[in-house]
Amino acid sequence: MSELSEDDRAAVSDVRSAVMRLSRRLRNQRVDESLSPTEMSVLGTLARCGSATPGELARKEHVQPPSMTRIVAMLEGKGLVRREPHPDDRRQVVVSRTSQAEAMLAESRDRRNAWLAELAEGLTDEERAILRQAAPVLEKLAHL
Template identity: 65%
Template sequence: MLDLDSAEDVAAVNTLRMGVLRLARRLRHLRVDRTLSLAEMSAIGTLVRCGAMTLGELARQEHVQPPSMTRIIAVLESRGLVRLEPHPEDRRQKLVTATDQAKAILRANQDQRNAWLTQLAAQLDEDEWARLRDAAPVLHKLAHL
């Protein structure tokens, strides 16, 4: 169990924080299409992962205000990256769907980032890689708590 009175645990938390932040910052800069903002790419990612949803649902998922999401979706729609379709049950609302072009951009970004991480991981020794591979599901869990 984590013990914040333990200097070793405090140091481990600090090292984890710094490592995760630095990797995340470097990964954010690896983008195939730099004309898309991080918020726009995040919205596309959510739509691809979760499927079609209303602007309000997407805003909640992305932790932004609905007017901000409306602006993001307007940009993405103008670029042909999302489609707005009538909601099947509530005609006052629209469903937002990622297009095949958006999915291709997202896939290309993921491929680029995976290739970069693979190059980094190739520099680890066998024991370091085994420990990192074992830690990957735990890091994923932490990111989704």
């Protein structure tokens, strides 16, 4: 962070704080309260990246493989994922989301979008324009 000015460092701190608060509020908009944030994250990863082995999921989610094995088992027990034989390696399985998971994710996404849209109605036209400009920057930061 040494290349950033003092004002930029203050802005980074403000963004971090605001994103954390907004993230907590968004988590409260969950459709299925029986799923942990980690389980929801795994379903989201499968939605974004497609089917994956438990090892690949563990790396993407930054958890240990034994933890991912337990998470996948829990999700499978709830009918949200299915395990199928790996097409190239019989020792492995590939995890995919089910149509039930897709429907739940879509409902969750719709609920959160509606909640955020309602909040955005309270912004000025100028603030909404700034938000439109900030969205790609925040997306870039999320993937660096």
